[in-house]
Structure formats: C-alpha cells, structure tokens
Amino acid sequence: KVNRDRLMNDIHTTSEWGKGEAWGSGKTEIGMSRLSLSDSDKQARDWFRNVTESLGCKVTVDAMGNQFAVRPGLDNDAPPTYVGSHLDTQPTGGRYDGILGVTAGVEMLKVLNDNWVETAYPVGVVNWTNEEGARFPASMVASGVWAESIPIEKAHNLRSVIPPGDTATMRSELERIGYLGNVPASYKATPMAAHFELHIEQGPILEAENRRIGIVQGVQSYKWFTLTVRGRDSHTGATSFQHRADSLLTASKMILASHRIASRHGALASTGIIKALPGSTNTVPGLVEFSLDIRAPLDETVETVEAECRSTFDKIIAGETGESTEGVNDACTSSSRSCSIEWRTDFVSPATHFHDECISCVTHAAKDLCGGGETQGKNVGAWGKLMTSGAGHDSVYANKRCPASMIFIPCRDGVSHNPAEYSSPDACADGANVLLGAVLRYDRL
Amino acid sequence: KVNRDRLMNDIHTTSEWGKGEAWGSGKTEIGMSRLSLSDSDKQARDWFRNVTESLGCKVTVDAMGNQFAVRPGLDNDAPPTYVGSHLDTQPTGGRYDGILGVTAGVEMLKVLNDNWVETAYPVGVVNWTNEEGARFPASMVASGVWAESIPIEKAHNLRSVIPPGDTATMRSELERIGYLGNVPASYKATPMAAHFELHIEQGPILEAENRRIGIVQGVQSYKWFTLTVRGRDSHTGATSFQHRADSLLTASKMILASHRIASRHGALASTGIIKALPGSTNTVPGLVEFSLDIRAPLDETVETVEAECRSTFDKIIAGETGESTEGVNDACTSSSRSCSIEWRTDFVSPATHFHDECISCVTHAAKDLCGGGETQGKNVGAWGKLMTSGAGHDSVYANKRCPASMIFIPCRDGVSHNPAEYSSPDACADGANVLLGAVLRYDRL
Numbered sequence: 001k002v003n004r005d006r007l008m009n010d011i012h013t014t015s016e017w018g019k020g021e022a023w024g025s026g027k028t029e030i031g032m033s034r035l036s037l038s039d040s041d042k043q044a045r046d047w048f049r050n051v052t053e054s055l056g057c058k059v060t061v062d063a064m065g066n067q068f069a070v071r072p073g074l075d076n077d078a079p080p081t082y083v084g085s086h087l088d089t090q091p092t093g094g095r096y097d098g099i100l101g102v103t104a105g106v107e108m109l110k111v112l113n114d115n116w117v118e119t120a121y122p123v124g125v126v127n128w129t130n131e132e133g134a135r136f137p138a139s140m141v142a143s144g145v146w147a148e149s150i151p152i153e154k155a156h157n158l159r160s161v162i163p164p165g166d167t168a169t170m171r172s173e174l175e176r177i178g179y180l181g182n183v184p185a186s187y188k189a190t191p192m193a194a195h196f197e198l199h200i201e202q203g204p205i206l207e208a209e210n211r212r213i214g215i216v217q218g219v220q221s222y223k224w225f226t227l228t229v230r231g232r233d234s235h236t237g238a239t240s241f242q243h244r245a246d247s248l249l250t251a252s253k254m255i256l257a258s259h260r261i262a263s264r265h266g267a268l269a270s271t272g273i274i275k276a277l278p279g280s281t282n283t284v285p286g287l288v289e290f291s292l293d294i295r296a297p298l299d300e301t302v303e304t305v306e307a308e309c310r311s312t313f314d315k316i317i318a319g320e321t322g323e324s325t326e327g328v329n330d331a332c333t334s335s336s337r338s339c340s341i342e343w344r345t346d347f348v349s350p351a352t353h354f355h356d357e358c359i360s361c362v363t364h365a366a367k368d369l370c371g372g373g374e375t376q377g378k379n380v381g382a383w384g385k386l387m388t389s390g391a392g393h394d395s396v397y398a399n400k401r402c403p404a405s406m407i408f409i410p411c412r413d414g415v416s417h418n419p420a421e422y423s424s425p426d427a428c429a430d431g432a433n434v435l436l437g438a439v440l441r442y443d444r445l
Numbered sequence: 446k447v448n449r450d451r452l453m454n455d456i457h458t459t460s461e462w463g464k465g466e467a468w469g470s471g472k473t474e475i476g477m478s479r480l481s482l483s484d485s486d487k488q489a490r491d492w493f494r495n496v497t498e499s500l501g502c503k504v505t506v507d508a509m510g511n512q513f514a515v516r517p518g519l520d521n522d523a524p525p526t527y528v529g530s531h532l533d534t535q536p537t538g539g540r541y542d543g544i545l546g547v548t549a550g551v552e553m554l555k556v557l558n559d560n561w562v563e564t565a566y567p568v569g570v571v572n573w574t575n576e577e578g579a580r581f582p583a584s585m586v587a588s589g590v591w592a593e594s595i596p597i598e599k600a601h602n603l604r605s606v607i608p609p610g611d612t613a614t615m616r617s618e619l620e621r622i623g624y625l626g627n628v629p630a631s632y633k634a635t636p637m638a639a640h641f642e643l644h645i646e647q648g649p650i651l652e653a654e655n656r657r658i659g660i661v662q663g664v665q666s667y668k669w670f671t672l673t674v675r676g677r678d679s680h681t682g683a684t685s686f687q688h689r690a691d692s693l694l695t696a697s698k699m700i701l702a703s704h705r706i707a708s709r710h711g712a713l714a715s716t717g718i719i720k721a722l723p724g725s726t727n728t729v730p731g732l733v734e735f736s737l738d739i740r741a742p743l744d745e746t747v748e749t750v751e752a753e754c755r756s757t758f759d760k761i762i763a764g765e766t767g768e769s770t771e772g773v774n775d776a777c778t779s780s781s782r783s784c785s786i787e788w789r790t791d792f793v794s795p796a797t798h799f800h801d802e803c804i805s806c807v808t809h810a811a812k813d814l815c816g817g818g819e820t821q822g823k824n825v826g827a828w829g830k831l832m833t834s835g836a837g838h839d840s841v842y843a844n845k846r847c848p849a850s851m852i853f854i855p856c857r858d859g860v861s862h863n864p865a866e867y868s869s870p871d872a873c874a875d876g877a878n879v880l881l882g883a884v885l886r887y888d889r890l
C-alpha cells in the first residue's frame with residue numbers, strides 16, 4: 001500500500017516550483033503555472049532525477065527531454081513496465097494534472113524499496129515533455145516523437161506561443177535548460193513492456209456518480225488547427241461597414257459557427273488562443289489568428305465537424321446568409337466579404353483504444369483495493385466505471401508501441417486546466433494504489 | 446503659394462523615422478509605425494523643433510509633450526493663430542494621417558519667410574501628442590488635457606497597450622524621451638486665437654465625387670469602451686459545453702451583436718483589440734478583454750447603440766435566445782451563462798460643430814484656390830464639399846477653447862490606418878494652400 005501523506009508531500013513539494021494563482025487561503029490552495037521547459041520545469045526535472053536516482057534508479061534523458069528512471073528487476077534483459085505522466089502544466093493549471101501521475105510513480109518506487117520487493121523485470125517512471133501542448137502547441141508531442149508518430153524536427157521547431165510573440169523553440173529551450181538528452185527519442189532506444197498512467201478525471205462523472213476509480217478504455221479523437229483570417233486594416237471611424245474587410249468580426253462569426261456545428265454533432269469545438277493585429281482601438285483589424293480544437297469520441301465525427309466548419313467558414317466569407325452559415329451572416333455581411341481564410345493543421349490525435357491486458361490489470365488492481373462488486377469481463381462494481389477520456393494523455397502514444405491503459409480518480413466539480421483543480425488525498429492514494437497494483441500484476445504476467 | 450515638392454520632401458523625410466510595412470516597390474511606398482512617445486516619435490519631434498527654430502520660431506513644450514512653435518507677428522500681445530496636427534501614427538499607419546497637417550504648417554512658415562510676410566498677429570504650428578490613441582488608448586488626449594477636458598493625471602497614467610503587456614505610461618515615456626515639458630498643459634498657459642487643421646479625408650467621398658477640398662463642419666460622436674468578460678478556465682477536451690463558462694465564445698457573440706445593433710441604427714461599432722487568457726489551445730479562456738468603439742453623427746445615436754449593447758450583452762449572458770439577443774444565442778447558450786461582463790468607459794468625444802468664422806475662412810481660401818463655383822453662404826462649388834469627419838481630430842478639443850475648423854483632401858480608396866494610405870502631391874499641395882490662405886484670412890480678421 002502507498003503512503004498517502006508521503007505522496008501528498010511529494011505533490012505539494014514539487015508544486016513549489018512554478019506556483020500560479022491562489023484560489024483559496026490554504027498553503028496548498030494555489031494553482032500551477034509551470035510551462036514546459038521553463039526555469040521552473042527545469043527545477044521539477046532536477047527533483048525528479050535526484051529523487052529517482054536516490055531510490056536506486058538509472059535515469060536517462062532523450063532528445064525530447066523525456067526522463068526515464070528505471071529500477072532494475074530480476075531479469076533486466078526485458079524492457080521495463082513503466083508508469084508515466086508529465087510535470088509541465090497549463091499557464092493557469094492545477095497541481096494534479098500530470099503531477100499526480102509522476103509522483104505516484106515515485107511513490108511506487110518508494111513502496112517497492114521499503115518492502116524490498118524484487119520485480120521479475122525492471123519497472124520505470126517516465127516524465128514526458130510538454131504533454132500539455134500549452135507552451136508548444138502540440139499536446140503529447142514528446143511521447144509522439146518517442147512513438148515515431150511525430151518527426152523530431154517538427155517537434156524541435158515548435159515555437160512557444162506563451163507569451164504571445166515568444167520566439168523560443170522546443171529545441172532552443174531544451175538546450176537552454178540542459179535537457180536536450182543524447183538518447184534518441186524513440187521507442188526503439190527506450191523500449192517499454194507496458195505503460196500505465198494515473199490521472200485525475202478532469203471531468204465531472206466519477207464525482208457525480210460517487211465512484212472511486214475510472215478504468216480508462218480509450219481517449220476520444222481530436223484535432224488542432226490554427227486559422228488565419230486576412231482582411232484589411234482600416235479606420236473604425238471613417239470606414240463604413242460596406243467598405244470593411246473586418247477580420248475580427250469574421251473570426252467571431254466563425255467561432256460561433258464552429259460551436260453550433262459541434263453542438264449539432266455532439267462534439268466539442270473550442271478556441272483558446274486569439275490574436276488580432278494591429279491591435280489598436282481605432283483600426284479595424286486586418287489580421288486575426290485563432291486556434292480551433294475539435295473533439296469527439298469517433299474520428300468520423302471530428303472529420304465531419306471539420307468539413308462543415310471548412311465549408312461554413314467559406315460561406316461566411318462569400319457573404320451567404322441564412323441557415324447555410326449557421327445564421328451568423330446578416331444583412332451587413334459585406335464586412336466579411338473581402339476576407340480570406342487559411343487553415344493549418346497543428347496536431348491530430350485519432351481515437352485511442354487501450355490494451356485489454358492493461359485494462360484488465362487496472363480492473364483487478366482496483367477490485368483488490370475497493371473490494372465488492374462484480375468484475376466479470378469488463379463489468380466493474382459500484383466503486384468504479386469504465387470510461388473514455390475527453391483529454392489526451394501520453395498513454396495515447398505509448399499505446400502505439402506497447403500495451404497501455406489509464407486510471408482516473410475523481411476531481412472536484414470536474415474542474416481542470418484551472419488553478420482550483422483538486423482531488424482529495426484519499427482519492428490520490430486510491431489511484432496510486434491501483435497504479436502500484438496494476439504494475440505488479442503486469443510484471444507478474 | 447506653397448512649394449509642393451518642398452512639402453512632399455518634408456513628408457517623406459520625416460517619414461524615415463518609424464518606417465512601417467512596404468506596400469509597393471517605390472521608395473516612399475512604405476507605411477508608418479511611429480507609435481506615440483516611441484524613439485522614432487522623439488526623432489520626429491526633434492526634427493520639428495529644429496526646423497521651426499531655424500525658421501525663427503520660439504518652441505515650447507507642455508506637460509503633455511505638445512510642441513508649440515510660434516512665429517512672431519506685428520502685434521504679439523494677442524494669441525497666435527495655429528495650424529495643428531500630429532506626428533504619431535497607428536502601428537500599421539500611413540505617411541499622411543497627421544503628418545500632412547504638421548508638415549503643411551511648417552511649409553506655411555517657410556512660405557511666410559520666403560515672402561517676408563509680416564502677419565498682424567503671431568502664427569503657430571502645434572504638434573499634438575498621441576492623437577491616434579493607438580499606443581495610449583484615448584485619442585486626442587493631449588489636446589484634451591490642453592482644453593482642460595481631460596485631467597492630466599488621467600492622461601499621464603494611461604498605460605501603453607502596444608505591445609500587449611507593456612507597462613509604460615504616458616508620463617514615464619514623456620520623461621524617457623525628454624518631452625515632459627514645464628509649461629502647464631492648458632489653453633490658459635498656451636492660448637490660441639484659432640486652430641486650423643489640414644488632414645486627409647480617411648474616407649472615400651471626395652475621391653468618388655472628384656472633389657479637391659472638403660470643408661469640414663464637424664466631427665461625429667464617438668465613445669470607446671473596454672469590456673471584460675469573465676468565465677472559467679476549463680479543459681477543452683473534458684468539459685462539456687454545458688459545464689463551460691466560455692468567455693471567448695461569449696465575447697464573439699457580443700462582437701457580432703454590437704455589429705448588428707450598430708447596423709440597424711446606421712452607426713458604427715468596431716473591436717480592434719482582443720485579449721483572451723490564459724491563451725492556451727486546450728483551455729477554454731476564463732477571461733477576455735476587448736475594445737468597443739461606437740460612432741454615429743449624433744450623440745443620441747451613440748447613446749442608443751451603447752444602451753442596446755448593454756442590455757443585449759446582459760441577455761447573452763442570461764441565456765435568452767431569439768431576437769432579443771440579435772440571434773447570437775442558440776440551443777447551447779449555457780456556455781455563456783456563467784460569464785459576467787464589466788464595462789469601462791475609456792473615452793468620450795461628443796459630436797463637434799466647428800466655428801462658422803473658421804469654416805468661412807477655409808471656404809474662401811478654397812475658392813481662391815479652386816476658383817469657379819458658387820460660395821454663397823455654405824454652398825460650395827463642384828471643387829469641394831461640406832462634410833462631417835468620421836474620425837476624431839485634435840481640432841475637436843481645440844474647438845472647445847478657440848474657433849477651429851478643418852480642411853480635408855481626397856485619399857486613395859478612402860484607405861487610412863493602413864500602410865497603403867496615399868494622397869497625391871497635388872492634393873497635398875491643394876490642402877496646404879487652403880490652409881495657408883485660411884490662416885492669413887483669419888489673421889487679417
């Protein structure tokens with residue numbers, strides 16, 4: 001069994017680096033702002049190396065800055081069973097997203113050491129780089145390179161988008177903080193027997209249904225785009241609506257239309273980044289760039305929403321009115337008429353289905369912890385729920401190169417990517433116990 | 446008569462400081478990016494002081510950095526008749542907006558000197574600070590302080606909005622570039638007999654109607670606001686539309702609604718600045734700030750549009766659907782429901798009516814230049830047009846403390862606040878000749 005207070009202590013200690021906004025008066029009621037490859041991310045990485053080395057691990061760093069800590073087993077010719085997650089956060093994130101998964105891995109190492117456990121094969125803990133995709137706008141990019149799904153040059157050349165106008169790249173920041181490792185970033189150089197990940201749910205279901213453990217069967221499909229709307233800079237006081245090519249008004253229509261299209265298909269569409277140039281009160285903006293994140297359980301739904309957005313955005317610019325443009329064009333559509341639109345696809349993550357063997361290890365470990373209930377096949381008791389993740393995780397890419405699955409625990413109000421993100425110490429310990437159990441089970445297999 | 450080529454030379458020489466984007470291949474086919482109180486603005490100011498001093502003027506600087514160059518007359522006990530405009534530009538502006546007015550004033554001084562003209566009273570040229578309101582978001586703010594319509598503390602504390610996040614204030618920048626003058630910024634310390642301003646039209650009318658001179662009778666009403674929409678940061682993948690408080694989707698609806706409301710009233714509503722925080726692709730933004738610029742010929746229309754925007758924005762947040770929210774709310778309005786909105790009024794410029802005597806001086810001077818046509822009362826010939834300015838100008842505030850009026854010349858396609866802004870050398874000379882004639886006429890009165 002894990003030591004709950006020791007685990008919480010690691011969570012809160014590492015969260016001293018990169019503290020964000022306070023949401024309450026308590027010492028730990030403070031969010032996180034630890035952008036990938038920032039100075040505070042370096043501090044968290046140094047901690048990870050030191051603590052895992054002191055627990056007897058060998059730590060390697062690959063060319064994407066991924067840190068792999070391996071505790072030897074009885075037979076070290078086979079690859080380790082890994083626990084993995086990330087230590088980077090959103091700009092206004094919380095202290096559980098990612099951090100829980102890594103610290104629970106460290107806690108696993110401590111429990112194994114305390115109890116002189118010798119595993120059949122090595123076990124490892126991995127800290128993946130830039131999982132959030134907040135600073136460098138491609139989520140899970142470093143596990144994506146490890147899986148050889150994303151070319152390393154593309155990843156290295158990703159440019160920071162926070163703060164706006166930053167010119168640092170992943171490669172330049174890896175070099176700057178001393179985490180451009182010399183191991184090739186590839187599953188071939190760093191093979192894994194399996195990959196387990198503990199994470200907060202980031203949604204409201206487990207809490208609402210009063211369940212302790214989510215057994216994650218897969219992750220929904222998603223795609224990220226950057227859209228550029230070009231119009232014409234002009235004077236807000238001297239230019240009639242008819243004479244305008246208003247890129248921000250046009251982008252506003254597109255954001256609203258994407259929301260309507262996604263709603264109709266039971267999908268999600270979200271814009272998190274928007275930039276309007278030249279950025280003067282009395283100049284109609286001639287250039288707008290905005291992000292578009294489309295998600296749905298099925299790849300086909302994401303494709304449909306994308307296709308409808310593409311055709312509707314074209315119609316918004318063509319000045320069509322009525323239903324065809326989701327009702328956002330109006331009598332005075334001419335302001336959008338001389339605009340143009342350009343799409344860039346930044347990131348694609350198809351729907352993921354985790355590995356049955358791993359899902360089964362998690363299910364059994366959860367049953368060992370929570371007891372009761374039926375665990376026939378995939379039926380779980382009242383203590384848990386089989387679910388699909390709305391968020392992406394490094395397990396998505398790990399699952400391409402080794403069996404993988406995930407464990408969710410409830411978080412308050414389903415709130416995540418927010419300083420007020422919170423999971424109780426008992427819930428964190430539950431998750432860490434299931435993680436430990438699942439790894440030991442897999443090792444025995 | 447002014448020297449056209451000398452005038453154009455001054456325009457293009459001063460435009461070397463703060464060059465912007467090129468729009469053509471010619472040496473002067475380059476826009477301007479000379480933000481108020483920047484290093485390049487200091488260079489343009491130094492030029493203004495040097496050239497006017499060399500032409501025999503006494504130059505003073507007030508506490509807003511306004512530069513007043515005065516050429517003595519026969520009787521120097523009465524205040525000077527001024528020509529005024531500004532040397533700051535939009536971030537992506539052209540080389541005529543403001544610059545033409547100041548350089549035409551300098552050209553006037555040169556013509557008076559060349560011809561040994563002694564005016565009855567002194568004449569002056571003023572370079573007003575931050576007319577654009579682009580960098581420090583209140584237009585005409587320094588003439589506003591001079592008119593004692595805007596408190597100097599408020600003006601000094603205005604914070605730069607370009608680049609976003611800049612912390613400089615007007616006062617700190619005035620100090621930094623050495624233009625925090627010791628003359629109080631007030632019409633009492635620097636009185637004016639009258640204020641004439643030559644400007645490009647910034648609209649398409651004169652060009653479309655093939656007229657050489659616009660006789661400006663007044664300026665339309667306008668108001669600037671900063672709106673803050675607060676929602677809740679949340680995960681784009683794990684948060685259903687229902688659980689969101691999406692501040693950017695809500696702001697998009699408001700931008701579209703403001704456009705529809707203004708359209709209905711024959712008014713203008715424009716958003717030039719938008720900022721969404723935290724600015725991450727996969728976080729639903731919890732905070733959006735955007736500018737709103739409302740204009741119409743009548744104060745009442747601006748008030749009506751503002752009032753309708755206020756009530757509609759409240760309804761957008763309340764989740765009302767249908768006509769009451771300009772059709773922007775929909776089945777899935779809940780994403781806006783937990784948002785709040787806050788209005789801040791940044792700047793108010795009521796409709797302005799220029800002074801009859803000044804308008805008459807301009808009309809006569811224009812008739813002297815263009816000949817023909819009738820000039821009975823306010824009827825002008827085919828060469829000109831009586832008009833109302835869509836843009837604000839320092840003459841608005843000057844007009845509060847002395848008789849004022851303006852002269853417009855055509856500009857290509859009505860384009861302004863854009864690097865491609867252009868008026869022909871002949872049109873610039875036309876305007877400068879009318880300006881000279883109007884000042885001489887007023888001096889004789």
Ligand SMILES: NC(=O)NCCC(=O)O
Binds near residue numbers: 133391682727
């Ligand atoms: N878990 C998590 O927040 N991942 C970030 C990637 C995503 O946007 O889903």
Ligand SMILES: NC(=O)NCCC(=O)O
Binds near residue numbers: 585838
């Ligand atoms: N002339 C001009 O562009 N003035 C700026 C103030 C305004 O926004 O109208």
